Amino acid sequence: MKKTLLAQALSIVFLGTAIALPAHASEAELLQRIEKMAAELEAMKAELAANRKKTDAVEQKQEALASTVATTSASAAAGGNAAGGSAGLASWAQSTVVSSYGEINYTRPKNAANEAQADVARAVIGITHRFDEKTKMVAEFEWEHAVTSSTDQGESEVEQLYVEHELDNGLRIKGGLFLMPVGLINTNHEPTAYYGVQRNFVETAIIPSTWREAGIGLSRTHDNGLTWDLGLTTGFDLSKWDAASGEGKDSPLRSIHQEGQLAKAHDLSMHAALNWRGVPGLLLGGSVFSGKAGQATTDFPANNARITLWDLHARYTPGLWDLSAVYTRGTISNTEALNLTFVGQPTPVPSSFVGWYAQAAYQLWKNQQYSFTPFARYELFNTARSYSALPAGLGVAALEDEKVATVGASFKIGEGVVFKADYQKFKLDSNRDRFNLGVGYSF
Amino acid sequence: MMKTHAVAPLLLVSLAGASSAAFATQYLTVEQAQKAIFPEATAFKPATLQLTLEQMQQMEKLAGLPARSAAWRSFSAFKDDKLLGYIVLDDVIGKFELISYAVGLLPDASVRQVEILSYRESHGFEIRSANWRQQFVGKTAASGLSIGNGIANISGATLSCTHVTDGVRRIAALAQVVLKK
Numbered sequence: 001m002k003k004t005l006l007a008q009a010l011s012i013v014f015l016g017t018a019i020a021l022p023a024h025a026s027e028a029e030l031l032q033r034i035e036k037m038a039a040e041l042e043a044m045k046a047e048l049a050a051n052r053k054k055t056d057a058v059e060q061k062q063e064a065l066a067s068t069v070a071t072t073s074a075s076a077a078a079g080g081n082a083a084g085g086s087a088g089l090a091s092w093a094q095s096t097v098v099s100s101y102g103e104i105n106y107t108r109p110k111n112a113a114n115e116a117q118a119d120v121a122r123a124v125i126g127i128t129h130r131f132d133e134k135t136k137m138v139a140e141f142e143w144e145h146a147v148t149s150s151t152d153q154g155e156s157e158v159e160q161l162y163v164e165h166e167l168d169n170g171l172r173i174k175g176g177l178f179l180m181p182v183g184l185i186n187t188n189h190e191p192t193a194y195y196g197v198q199r200n201f202v203e204t205a206i207i208p209s210t211w212r213e214a215g216i217g218l219s220r221t222h223d224n225g226l227t228w229d230l231g232l233t234t235g236f237d238l239s240k241w242d243a244a245s246g247e248g249k250d251s252p253l254r255s256i257h258q259e260g261q262l263a264k265a266h267d268l269s270m271h272a273a274l275n276w277r278g279v280p281g282l283l284l285g286g287s288v289f290s291g292k293a294g295q296a297t298t299d300f301p302a303n304n305a306r307i308t309l310w311d312l313h314a315r316y317t318p319g320l321w322d323l324s325a326v327y328t329r330g331t332i333s334n335t336e337a338l339n340l341t342f343v344g345q346p347t348p349v350p351s352s353f354v355g356w357y358a359q360a361a362y363q364l365w366k367n368q369q370y371s372f373t374p375f376a377r378y379e380l381f382n383t384a385r386s387y388s389a390l391p392a393g394l395g396v397a398a399l400e401d402e403k404v405a406t407v408g409a410s411f412k413i414g415e416g417v418v419f420k421a422d423y424q425k426f427k428l429d430s431n432r433d434r435f436n437l438g439v440g441y442s443f
Numbered sequence: 444m445m446k447t448h449a450v451a452p453l454l455l456v457s458l459a460g461a462s463s464a465a466f467a468t469q470y471l472t473v474e475q476a477q478k479a480i481f482p483e484a485t486a487f488k489p490a491t492l493q494l495t496l497e498q499m500q501q502m503e504k505l506a507g508l509p510a511r512s513a514a515w516r517s518f519s520a521f522k523d524d525k526l527l528g529y530i531v532l533d534d535v536i537g538k539f540e541l542i543s544y545a546v547g548l549l550p551d552a553s554v555r556q557v558e559i560l561s562y563r564e565s566h567g568f569e570i571r572s573a574n575w576r577q578q579f580v581g582k583t584a585a586s587g588l589s590i591g592n593g594i595a596n597i598s599g600a601t602l603s604c605t606h607v608t609d610g611v612r613r614i615a616a617l618a619q620v621v622l623k624k
Binding site: 221227318 | 569575578591592602
């Protein structure tokens, strides 16, 4: 393009001078003419160079403009498909996100084929809406066991419903119904996040996952990897304890949780959690939750009872290993008077309940789409380790520790779909030995 | 003449001021990320990289991931006339929200530093800690840039870690194919 321009320019100059040339020009005049043309050539070269610089500058400006356009259009892209190359601008199109997870399980007790069962364990829809860069709301709605009605056994519930705001100094404050920062599974409970078809006993029978309370919480993560949580929320209602049913033996806290359902709030509970992730791949943490549980109920003999649960947990993922352990212990104080009223019934209120587990998983095989991870877990739990002393003959013997060994594997398709299979062996009650199959998803 | 000279920078400064106020929860602006990655640089020259189809295919093969985009926003860092390296900007989704980050690369296409510009998820802020980001330093797309194989996960933030790690590996492959001299 530029060469032809030059050629054209030259020919024009040539023609121009040719036309102007008289027929009988002398040698000196010719030389003069050549010199003049040479000078004009130099002038044109200089002009071309200047033009080239100008176009370079314009090109650069265009690029800068194009990248800002690309950035704004990228951040406006819907569905979370950010085009490569967009810088850190707020993505307003991402302001409302729908998420979901679900599990369908099959259980087959080894010694009781007639108790084989398939269940849509849970179907959950989550909604997160971001109001601005610092404020968002989180909601999670759940259906358990597929069908809910007065004659069905399902449950539909609001599992989380809170707003969270981040203050300028990085402090996060939330209010509403939110998950307690206890153990490993409670805040990380999607089927793709844990091993085994059923959630482990320690974190269902002792720590009543999915455990949520209504109240306020503060949280902050520091640059050294330390995250702390502090909160004031509703707690448990001991007046709900049913000594005639076995629910309290299955899980003491689960049988008296309130879940934000017209929750008695005379006695509030406090919780604190500390989690350290300073070394990549390592998590060490603990929590404590405590509050009175009588709720000033009229004529209730345990209005001074205090429920405290604390836990220690660790997770380490070196290379393809996923190792984790949890220890948790709960206590209920001042239960003597209440238990006296339960004499003769199978399930008085325990004074302490405890559990721990150790688990190891290893990603044996993986390609771009699939992965296969076998795991093994050993857990010990006791939902009634001790009772407060009652006059001889009136009390109930403390339970023996149940020990469960689980061996199984997860087969994942991508990061959102998982097929699980495992076998569980119970030390105390081998009638419970069972084979489990499950399919789960999360997005 | 003086008037026009004064207005333009004034306008730019006020624009920059306005934009940083709107994104106050961003941990780093692009400029701060540049300085953090190449503190000795005297100039950053912006360039939008446009990949050909062949380059995108090479990138995919190296990274083991889809190339995802043909256009990438990048900067070349210079100290006077010497090329120090490159910075590529990108966004990935964590679990629900966008994570903005920058990858600093040396001229040999190895990772110099990773900076997180903004992180909005409810969990996983530890992704910003220097210890976690240190795992990326010195690595190339060839090895050591995937979770479980060179990069350790953050418990409770698996998706965020995986997506950022994949993003860094993709950019390291991009650097090898397009930027490496």
